[in-house]
Amino acid sequence: MSKGAFFGGVHPSYNKDMASGQAVIEMPLPKELIVYFSQNLGAPSNPVVKKGDEVKKGQVIGESGGFVSTPVHAPTSGVVKTVENRPSPVGADMIAAVIVPDGLDEWVEGCNVERGSTGLNREKIKGLIHDGGIVGMGGATFPTHVKLSPPPDKKMDTLIINGAECEPYLTADHRVMLEDAESVLDGAALFAGVIDVKNIVIAIEKNKPDAIITMQRAIAGRSGFTVAEMDVIYPQGAEKQLIYAITGRKVPAGGLPMDVGVLVQNVGTAAAAYEMIRYNRPLIQRVVTVTGSGIKHPKNVLARVGTKFSDLIEFCGGVHGDTAKLINGGPMMGIAQHSLDAGMTKGTSGLVLLREDEVGQFVSDPCIRCGNCLDVCPMTLNPSALSIFIERMRFDDAEEYNLMDCIECGCCAYVCPSKRPMVHHFRRAKAEIRNKAKKAG
Ligand code: SF4
Ligand code: SF4
Known part of the structure; x- marks a missing residue:
């Protein structure tokens, strides 16, 4: 199934080949982790640990601050060095637990245990997704259990699993589809069961032909799944644009995808939800693309939430001498960083490092009304x-x-x-x- 586009959009240089061929590599535990208590769109979690506490991997260190909120978990075992404001990827300082790993990487009791499927009704699955701190991993970090809870009057009929990854440079979702297709599909099936839809579309831009083939093979024998090959145009992966390109439905101004019967979830989110439901593993790590002309060895890194940008950069060989800009996310929607001491969050899909000559072009002038x-x-x-x-x-x-x-x-x-x-x-x-x-x- 080939799908077209929406009004507007642009064709930036994608520069994905710097990292797209790099298999995901797990990063060793760093010396310390900066784990923010605000890891989702909505209310931040409330800290339940203090300086000196020992924690285990997967232990709740921040409890949900409301319905539109998720808990935060320790990404490894160790000691809480401090709970204080730290530089964050969104600019302002944010409260975080600084955890010093003990090197044992020991799970808290009850986590990392295979779960049977009995008693897993819709409410239970939603509850577990909340308890696992699962959020939209495409960057939006909206709590997944909330998206899975449309009001009864919203009739849902389509689930779109978003593997478009239209942001230039980023390749984390691409690698997840290549290397963990079954988890993506199992997670998608769980989402579809919760909102009771039979039509599941895996949306992938045509610039990822290997991912399209992988997912087409993986859906064979599964009912309800199709793979949509999307035109390559930015922002194809934005929810409203993706919905229009696939279904022809327009989300009304100020409205949500559920208003047109559609739920959109990112591929990484689907895989993370499956990990939680099947193995009781909360969201404590993710794939992050570290790339751009400014980094020596671009990679797709599986790293713990809270890993400092400086540690990710060092793991990728460090920067070139004239590297001038670090962006959390892609160059189109990402946020320029002023500190290497910030830690990655559940929404950090990539770090893009640019050299001086690419940055110099961003000097602004008044509007010339060119249209x-x-x-x-x-x-x-x-x-x-x-x-x-x-x-x-x-x-x-x-x-x-x-x-x-x-x-x-x-x-x-x-x-x-x-x-x-x-x-x-x-x-x-x-x-x-x-x-x-x-x-x-
Ligand atoms: S950033 Fe906002 S105003 Fe600019 S093109 Fe995108 S949607 Fe339109
Ligand atoms: S110069 Fe003005 S009209 Fe032209 S693209 Fe920039 S903001 Fe828009």
Whole structure:
């Protein structure tokens, strides 16, 4: 099944071949792990450990802070050195447990044990997915158990497993599909059972032909599964764009995929959910692509949550002398980093390191009203007007121009000849608007 595209979008240089051929390699335990208590979109977890506590691998160290929240677990056994604010990948410092591994890597009792399938009804599966701290691993980190809980009036009929991985440079999902296809499909089958859908589509961009073949072979003999070969266009992997390209359905402004009967889950999330349901292994590690012209040996690394960026970089041979920029995530939607001391989170799909000559091009000028950004915005917004409103602190006007529908894909910034920092503006303005709404009660 070949599937087309949506309005807008861009064709950046993908640069995936730096890492796509690198099999996943497990990184040895680092000297310390920075495990943030906020690892999901929604409420952060509440710390339940303190300085000096001994912890085991898989032990809960932060309890859910509400329904839209997930617990956080110790990624290995060791001692809590401190609980304090640390530099984080999102910019501001965040509270974290700093864990010094004891080298034994010993599981807490009850984890890493094969589970029978009796008594696993829908509610039990959702509960276990929550207990395992499973979140969207494509970067959004939305709690998976919440996505699996549509209100009764939402009739679901399609599950899309998102292996599009349209962000340039990143290859973590690609490798998961090649190396762990059965876990992805078993996780997808669990999700489909929970929301009671029979139609499961594995969506993969055509620039990953080996993953398409692998998944086509893996679905043979399984009912309800198809593989959709997606056109290569950014942001094909964004939820709303993917849903439209596959089903022709438009998620309404301000709406959610469930409004059109669809659930979208990332391939890594499906594999992580399967690990939790089958073996009681919470989400404490993930595949992260460390790549770009600035790193000596690009790799796909299986690393523990909390591994510092500096340790990941060292494991990949270190940087070239003129490396000038580190991005958490891909270059389109990722966040530039100012500290190598931040730790990776459940949402860290990649680190991209760029050299000086690639960074120098990002110096911004005023808008020249060329209109390029309007042609590519997949949400049919007016990015030029939005950015000007925001520069003038006219947040109400930006909201009226549907700023909150922006999916922060970065297409507008990519085509802007003035190199305007659009996504930075949009994130800042959205935070202002949300804060204002919160204060207004
Ligand atoms: S305005 Fe938002 S959705 Fe539109 S292209 Fe820019 S970042 Fe993407
Ligand atoms: S692409 Fe840049 S310069 Fe052109 S209209 Fe949009 S914001 Fe202005």
